[in-house]
Amino acid sequence: MSKILIENQKLSIEDIVNVARFNFKVKLGDSAKERINTARAVVDKFVAEGKVSYGITTGFGKFSDVVISKEETNDLQRNLIISHACGVGEPFAEEIVRAMMVLRVNSLTKGNSGIRLLTVEKLIELLNKEVHPVIPEKGSLGASGDLAPLSHMVLTMLGLGEAFYKGERMDSVKALELAGIEPLPYLTSKEGLALINGTQAMTAVGVLTIYDALNLSKIADIAGALTMEALTGIKCALDPRVHKVRGHSGQIDTAKNLLNLIDGSKMITKQGDLRVQDAYALRCMPQIHGASKDALRFIKEKIEIEVNAVTDNPLIFPETEESISAGNFHGQPMALPLDYMGIALAELANVSERRLERLVNPALSNGLPAFLTKFGGVHSGFMIVQYSAASVVSENKVLAHPASVDSIPSSANQEDHVSMGTIAGRKAREIMKNARHVIAMEILGACQAIDLREENFLGRGTEIAYNFIREDVKFVNEDVVMYKYINKCYELISNKEMIDRVEEVVGELL
Incomplete structure (x- = not known):
């Protein structure tokens, strides 16, 4: 069984994807357990001494000045979870929920959160036995972290709320019973806050999206190369000298990709041949x-940092026995890159639709x-395929408006700037x-156009891609129910199989 060991190393985006999509198991190493226990001892000392410390012996947000007695500690943490589980809308996909869970585990193992080892292991048990809390998509301001989504995650740990188990939505207590898991009987000092005060919902979405986006950027090059051949494009503009004198690595890499893909093509022209x-x-x-x-490369770097970050509050520093209330839960370091990612992807779709x-x-x-x-007239061919693409890119222009430029104060203005x-x-x-839908439509159109050229002597890479599509999607000789073709092509480019086949022939796409 494939596993991810959380020890001293930094987790990669691929590690999170493997847990989220491919159900890799998660295991704690001894040093991770030691860090958790060391930080927990500091919290226990604070409680025993009655030391005033935010979120440990006080209320939360605007209630940070309300001191909580030792006897009320457990009630404080439980009430935090049930009162904060205010998400609305459709549930996050199970892969996003799994990403949230492993990201939260990884953050808690750094030794700055003060949670019990027992509680972290309960979250891992849910993950490994594939009990997935029902977590609504909406309701987070992105500071103080993803409070509402993560509260729904914790509900299931306590036997409250709902969960998915083996594809069925049910009460959490039933899901836990079927999976052979005992619910966590209680949360104690600092634990509720440690579990929900962080950026793991936005980061989970970001991890899976950047992984898919980087693959889609390679697919976009393949689509563009196919269209270039279908339109007897001029390869002179891809000359490496042109791109070297400007110096941007993404530009240089894309030109290299395109040249490798069309290498050997008889359909490509030079300037002056036809135009x-x-x-x-x-x-x-x-x-x-x-x-x-x-x-996308910049965004990946920022997401990789956040994957391994400690984002709750307060933070425990065992070496000096300090608890510091600060702002690592604030989502701004993710909000800006995630908005940027939407814009970058929208542009890949925009130019694809133009092709x-x-x-x-x-x-x-x-x-x-x-x-x-x-048979134009009797048949409409790909006329409405382009309509559909145009509709989708127009929708993207609305979606690409940045969320991070907005902020609505919360908690009686104690939390007066949030990230969204x-x-x-x-x-x-x-x-x-x-964007994936638009690029799928472009690929369909390019393959159709290549067939209509009849003498389709493709490049080394484009021939592999063309054959990959044509294994499942055939030439459209007369009008058909077209959405099925679009959906099939979307499915074919949703994983790395076409990229892998092309890279076996032309080398790694950049």
């Missing part, structure tokens, strides 16, 4: 795709039949799905 230059959607692919790739328009428009397609059908980072993440994920 002097191509339109921007072809000629500027390195600049457009490359800018999005540079953005699709050139494929279907007889005034722009360099000799292809209108709407990629031999979880909204930014959810929007970026929706934009990613929309």
